Amino acid sequence: MKYILSLLLFFSSVTYANNVVGKYAPNKECQACHTQIYNEFNGSMHANSTPQKDPIHASVWNMHPKNLKFEQYSCGKCHTPAADNLDQMLRKGKKALPQASNATHQEGISCAYCHRIESIKLAKKSNINIMSETPKKYFGTLEDGMDSPYHGTIKTENKHIKNGNVCVGCHSHKKNKHGLNVCSTNLDNEMDGANCVSCHMPKVKGSVTAFKDTKEHAFHGFPGSHFNSDMLSQYVNISMLREIKSFKVNIDNQSSHAMLLHPLRLAMLKVQVTRAGKVTQFKDQYFKRVIGTDGKPAMPWAAKTEITNTMIKANEKRTIEYDFAIQKGDTVDVTLGWFLVNPKAVMKLNLTSEKVATKFNEFKKQSFNF
């Protein structure tokens, strides 16, 4: 009896283990050999894109009509693509967790998922990632890479991984059922080497693996609006022009997409003039893209049109004029940054107690002395 019991236990633990491993290897399996990359990745939005880990995402999903009707967690296509069983995922946002121990369910855009994207199919609503069907067939870019005892030879023939098209399966565009483009980095939905990698995965110091000392590796902390944004500040230049009765602040956005993309965001430029130790003038300027219905802001699933778009566009140089005469000795402090959630939407989304949603993120600060 004892023997049978332990056998039963053995078999049940085997099925359980298979469940846990799932279709894509869990991130933990990469940790020992790719420690630095793993640590960077853990602090990125790709590792934190699930409703359990991203309160902003969870709050929108909590209000989503599909969730209220107990339909499938359709966000999983991009937010938790490595989860085995999307319809078991979180019927009620972060309130109802599935088995908390099931590691793959809780992973966001996992290492194995991203490295198994073989090609991308362009489509109207949002693009589709075509995956390699062979487990551990990972695509990479190291031409002279060594074999790994864990995953064998890395395939380097896939040009999408090199040129950044690997990102446009999820990031190109997302249209809602009214055909409105909710969020987009790639307005023309083209595959021409979107080159997201050159800005969002810069080379940084440290080895690719624990096996061979290499000087640098591609940064896997994916700098963006939540984390590591200082690594992107070089792509937005701020300059000032003093005129007789006024001055101008120029913002030069050198990135290939609008400064912020998600319609929840609110960017802000703070300008302050200090004269003889006292703030004599200050002004806040806002940049946003608001979507809605009948001229009123609406949630992404309900919005039919763009209502306002003052967001600084791709490769745009925006000039803001201030009706104030600068004198010798004045200091002008310019701060550019953003709220991840427009303060006007914070209450509606029940996010008042989530600091990530309410705090002002400073992106770039510059002082000009006259």
Ligand code: HEC
């Ligand atoms: C086609 C891929 C795709 C699908 C499907 C998708 N998203 Fe996203 N989502 C993204 C991308 C890419 C971002 C990052 C955009 C950015 O930061 O500007 C994002 C960001 C977000 C954010 C901002 C999160 C934050 O922390 O600021 C929210 C909220 C969000 N998505 C909600 C949803 C909801 C709810 C669903 C399902 C109903 C969904 N998304 C489905 C691709 C997708």
Ligand code: HEC
């Ligand atoms: C037993 C150690 C080991 C484990 C575990 C491991 N790797 Fe590797 N990996 C290596 C070695 C060694 C290389 C080759 C590095 C080189 O040549 O500098 C490598 C290279 C890679 C590359 C190639 C990079 C390129 O651009 O060519 C990718 C991608 C990769 N691993 C992904 C993963 C993922 C994803 C996991 C976890 C699911 C993982 N590895 C787990 C040892 C490992």
Ligand code: HEC
């Ligand atoms: C499987 C879908 C998917 C793929 C592939 C993907 N992303 Fe993402 N990415 C997302 C989602 C979803 C988010 C938003 C997560 C959230 O806010 O909850 C995101 C967020 C981001 C962010 C914002 C980070 C922040 O701090 O706000 C950046 C930058 C980014 N991705 C860059 C990339 C790059 C570069 C690639 C290609 C190498 C890529 N992504 C590939 C789905 C994807």
Ligand code: HEC
């Ligand atoms: C020339 C550099 C550059 C290139 C190329 C680039 N980006 Fe960005 N990206 C930026 C800058 C600068 C920001 C704005 C500052 C920030 O959000 O940290 C940004 C922000 C983002 C964000 C956060 C937006 C938000 O609303 O939260 C995402 C997501 C993103 N980029 C994805 C991509 C993807 C995907 C590609 C390729 C299609 C790409 N980027 C190409 C520089 C670049």
Ligand code: HEC
């Ligand atoms: C959003 C997609 C994405 C995710 C998630 C991702 N990678 Fe990568 N990874 C890439 C891309 C793209 C490159 C190629 C960068 C380049 O060539 O500059 C790369 C490069 C690598 C390399 C080669 C290092 C180098 O310097 O080129 C290794 C090893 C690697 N990844 C392992 C991992 C591991 C381990 C994880 C999880 C901890 C992971 N990746 C998560 C997209 C991703």
